[in-house]
Amino acid sequence: MKISKLSEGMTFKNYKELCLFLDMPIKSGRSKQLQLSDLSRYFIYTKEGQKITITEIFKEPLPSKTDLRGIGNNRKVFPNFLISKEDENKSIETLNLK
Numbered sequence: 001m002k003i004s005k006l007s008e009g010m011t012f013k014n015y016k017e018l019c020l021f022l023d024m025p026i027k028s029g030r031s032k033q034l035q036l037s038d039l040s041r042y043f044i045y046t047k048e049g050q051k052i053t054i055t056e057i058f059k060e061p062l063p064s065k066t067d068l069r070g071i072g073n074n075r076k077v078f079p080n081f082l083i084s085k086e087d088e089n090k091s092i093e094t095l096n097l098k
Contacts, residue, residue: 003042003061006054014050038064
């Protein structure tokens, strides 16, 4: 992806033309939506029909979305905190882990 080739005010006829300009693969469906949301980390664009206009380019890309899969599983959040199979369903108060 060659974001450095972009400048504010550039207009592209459609998504495909933008991808060709940035040397990115042309995608469809959910992959296309995710690619466009990833591009929003680098610049702000507006769409009028199919036409895409670059309105602002960031000097530094915004941080990527944090992957929160597995947060509900205590073994992933606290990998060094092991509980025996017998104590797995007991509450914290009954375990006396102090």
